[in-house]
Amino acid sequence: MKLMLKTTVSLGVLCLTAGAAFADCGIEGAGSVRILSNDFEALRLVNTTAEECATDGVTVTANANAEHKNLQVPALSINPAEYTVAVVANNSIVPLLNDDLIRPLDDLVAKYGASLQPNQLIKIDGKTMAVAFMGNAQHLFYRKDILDQAGLAEPKSYEDILAAAKAIKDAGIMEYPVAASVKPGWDLAAEFVNAYLGTGAEFFAPGSAELAIDNENGLKVLETMRALTAYMDPDYLTFDANSIKAEYEAGNTAMMVEWGSLAGATIDDEGAAEGVVENTVLAAAPTIGGGSIPAVALWWDGFTIAKNISDEDAAASFQAMVHGISPEMVAANPAVATWLVAGYEPGPAAVGVIATANAGARAYPMQPYMGLLHTALSSELAEFMAGTEDAAQALADVKAAYDTAAKEGGYL
Amino acid sequence: MPHKTFFAFILPSLIAMVLFIALPIVSVVVQSLHVEHPRVLVEVENCQPFGGCTKEVRVDTAAMQQLEQEQPMGQFNGLGTYLNRGHLAVNEIGAILSSNAGFGDVVSRIYNLPFYKALSFTLVFCFVVTPLAMALGFVIALAVNAVPKAIKGPVIFFSLLPMIITPLVGSLILYWMIQSNGIIGASLQNLFNDPTLSLRASPVLTWASLLFYGVWSNAPFSFVVFYAGLQTVPGDTLESAMIDGASRWERIRYVIIPHLMPLATFVALVQLMDNFRVFEPIVGFSAEANATSLSWMIFNDLSGDAQLFGSAGATSVLTIIGVIILLTPVLIRTWREFNHKVV
Numbered sequence: 001m002k003l004m005l006k007t008t009v010s011l012g013v014l015c016l017t018a019g020a021a022f023a024d025c026g027i028e029g030a031g032s033v034r035i036l037s038n039d040f041e042a043l044r045l046v047n048t049t050a051e052e053c054a055t056d057g058v059t060v061t062a063n064a065n066a067e068h069k070n071l072q073v074p075a076l077s078i079n080p081a082e083y084t085v086a087v088v089a090n091n092s093i094v095p096l097l098n099d100d101l102i103r104p105l106d107d108l109v110a111k112y113g114a115s116l117q118p119n120q121l122i123k124i125d126g127k128t129m130a131v132a133f134m135g136n137a138q139h140l141f142y143r144k145d146i147l148d149q150a151g152l153a154e155p156k157s158y159e160d161i162l163a164a165a166k167a168i169k170d171a172g173i174m175e176y177p178v179a180a181s182v183k184p185g186w187d188l189a190a191e192f193v194n195a196y197l198g199t200g201a202e203f204f205a206p207g208s209a210e211l212a213i214d215n216e217n218g219l220k221v222l223e224t225m226r227a228l229t230a231y232m233d234p235d236y237l238t239f240d241a242n243s244i245k246a247e248y249e250a251g252n253t254a255m256m257v258e259w260g261s262l263a264g265a266t267i268d269d270e271g272a273a274e275g276v277v278e279n280t281v282l283a284a285a286p287t288i289g290g291g292s293i294p295a296v297a298l299w300w301d302g303f304t305i306a307k308n309i310s311d312e313d314a315a316a317s318f319q320a321m322v323h324g325i326s327p328e329m330v331a332a333n334p335a336v337a338t339w340l341v342a343g344y345e346p347g348p349a350a351v352g353v354i355a356t357a358n359a360g361a362r363a364y365p366m367q368p369y370m371g372l373l374h375t376a377l378s379s380e381l382a383e384f385m386a387g388t389e390d391a392a393q394a395l396a397d398v399k400a401a402y403d404t405a406a407k408e409g410g411y412l
Numbered sequence: 413m414p415h416k417t418f419f420a421f422i423l424p425s426l427i428a429m430v431l432f433i434a435l436p437i438v439s440v441v442v443q444s445l446h447v448e449h450p451r452v453l454v455e456v457e458n459c460q461p462f463g464g465c466t467k468e469v470r471v472d473t474a475a476m477q478q479l480e481q482e483q484p485m486g487q488f489n490g491l492g493t494y495l496n497r498g499h500l501a502v503n504e505i506g507a508i509l510s511s512n513a514g515f516g517d518v519v520s521r522i523y524n525l526p527f528y529k530a531l532s533f534t535l536v537f538c539f540v541v542t543p544l545a546m547a548l549g550f551v552i553a554l555a556v557n558a559v560p561k562a563i564k565g566p567v568i569f570f571s572l573l574p575m576i577i578t579p580l581v582g583s584l585i586l587y588w589m590i591q592s593n594g595i596i597g598a599s600l601q602n603l604f605n606d607p608t609l610s611l612r613a614s615p616v617l618t619w620a621s622l623l624f625y626g627v628w629s630n631a632p633f634s635f636v637v638f639y640a641g642l643q644t645v646p647g648d649t650l651e652s653a654m655i656d657g658a659s660r661w662e663r664i665r666y667v668i669i670p671h672l673m674p675l676a677t678f679v680a681l682v683q684l685m686d687n688f689r690v691f692e693p694i695v696g697f698s699a700e701a702n703a704t705s706l707s708w709m710i711f712n713d714l715s716g717d718a719q720l721f722g723s724a725g726a727t728s729v730l731t732i733i734g735v736i737i738l739l740t741p742v743l744i745r746t747w748r749e750f751n752h753k754v755v
Binding site for chain 2 (some may be wrong): 069092120122209211380388397
């Protein structure tokens with residue numbers, strides 16, 4: 001009992017001092033801040049930093065939830081909205097824009113956004129709709145020791161990766177030198193989108209929802225994706241981004257295109273087999289088919305403010321989020337993400353994402369019907385990847401599934 | 413019981429059933445007949461941290477708002493959603509039947525359509541798992557009935573475990589065991605001396621693992637019902653059968669099974685209905701590449717970056733129709749038996 005009392009008291013003191021250190025983020029007036037975000041380390045950090053703004057008049061709550069995409073539209077449709085802040089990315093902002101659920105932020109940026117940089121503002125039709133604070137992309141992770149052993153240089157393209165994989169396998173160094181997150185569903189579709197962006201082609205006919213991937217670029221992408229599977233663990237169709245990270249850390253694979261946001265956790269000293277961490281090199285994502293564009297999508301994560309809330313809550317929410325992504329928070333946590341905030345000094349885990357962005361990778365498309373294409377790709381490419389269907393049939397299936405969904409969605 | 417009393421008695425549950433079962437089904441049916449309004453698209457300037465400003469298409473929300481206020485349900489589409497490629501695929505089937513290269517081609521092309529692919533696995537799961545799980549449950553019930561009283565409690569508890577474990581957790585456990593570094597996966601590789609053997613890679617082995625999981629998780633329900641039924645088998649009949657020199661097998665065949673038959677009908681009814689809605693093992697086994705079910709299709713329509721409520725509604729209604737078709741023979745049989753008894 002005495003011990004418990006002591007613990008409680010010391011915890012209380014700790015909270016008090018922590019509160020005292022950060023209590024002043026200078027929110028004018030009162031209001032309620034309710035944040036909905038995806039669930040990973042960087043966003044949890046932003047949320048807890050924003051929660052420091054809680055005062056007598058201002059309440060701050062945060063829900064970091066992997067199901068945020070399914071929650072956000074219904075939660076922001078009601079009036080008043082369940083959440084005042086929705087943390088989104090290139091793809092998840094689209095449903096909010098389509099249903100007109102978020103408000104323009106220009107007046108709030110002018111009033112409270114002194115610490116923001118111009119390139120953080122996501123502008124649509126001249127109006128700021130979101131404030132981005134971190135970037136993310138998939139990029140190449142490779143094992144320098146394995147490639148050296150096979151006498152290979154750093155792979156710059158998927159063609160290099162295929163050649164390197166063959167050399168490593170033929171030399172008997174590794175059975176499955178390549179890993180990719182090709183689990184049917186969101187991951188598999190993202191792999192296709194990545195590689196297709198690298199060809200430089202567009203997904204849709206200009207200005208319409210007409211699908212335009214049924215061409216030699218689409219075939220090239222599928223051929224490359226399938227060729228890589230020859231060097232993957234036979235269970236590749238059940239591997240998502242977290243599974244390939246585990247395979248890589250276990251030392252079972254030499255090359256993978258993996259999320260930059262998982263780089264920190266891969267090269268830390270936890271969970272990896274001996275020799276993996278010190279030999280890991282993070283490099284720009286590979287190009288495809290002789291092109292010069294890295295074959296991955298660039299992503300940003302940012303915050304939006306709900307439309308169906310009072311102006312007072314919106315002002316409080318904006319200020320709390322600006323505090324959440326403040327340069328001070330970023331300076332204290334440079335290794336957690338590739339921040340887009342002023343004064344960010346990239347750490348060792350961010351070099352892959354930065355190299356990919358500098359090499360001119362394209363952003364994940366924000367067309368209102370891109371989500372329908374992503375869903376169509378996610379289920380229709382599975383048979384092709386399993387090897388029971390040819391590329392032309394797979395593309396025809398994707399087009400048929402997309403057309404059906406787009407008609408139902410009112411886009412065609 | 414007078415009709416009035418009877419009615420007053422069941423009124424609360426009737427209201428609950430209308431509110432929580434009938435009305436939602438009606439709303440799903442109405443939803444399935446509608447699709448979204450045609451979207452008004454405009455091209456606007458779009459600026460973001462990467463790639464600067466580009467012209468991109470957006471939905472004109474102001475123009476859409478008026479349309480949505482006039483018709484909040486969306487655009488009436490009749491049976492259009494039911495007949496499109498994502499569901500019954502009438503046009504596609506017609507095209508396949510009118511030009512094809514033989515029976516094999518027809519089957520493989522129809523199997524390529526998402527609804528029929530899902531339906532095939534759903535039906536196979538129903539008709540393989542239901543009888544096998546019932547047989548296994550019956551055997552467990554007979555075995556448990558024969559063990560000494562002292563250990564009966566623990567044995568019953570362990571037999572019920574597959575039913576107690578949440579289906580998703582149960583399937584994940586088995587999924588991890590069949591991985592190439594899991595206990596079952598590694599043993600099989602050893603047994604067949606084939607280091608590339610993977611239960612997760614080939615469609616046939618994936619189906620086999622899913623069916624195995626289905627039998628494992630469904631058997632306890634049959635076991636519980638049959639075990640309860642075994643307690644009601646008349647001792648006199650069994651004794652007289654023994655005096656007549658019937659062996660244990662003959663007693664099971666000619667006394668116990670006929671006695672449990674009405675129960676078997678009930679179990680079959682419930683199990684068929686349950687198995688037609690197979691969903692968790694597909695997610696748990698990450699089997700989407702090789703096996704999908706109708707429930708998985710609904711889940712797929714409602715999750716992800718874009719949600720298709722009309723499509724999900726249509727699949728739900730087709731699932732309900734499927735359950736009704738499946739249960740009709742069993743229901744007719746029950747109805748006949750019931751009438752027979754009354755007469």
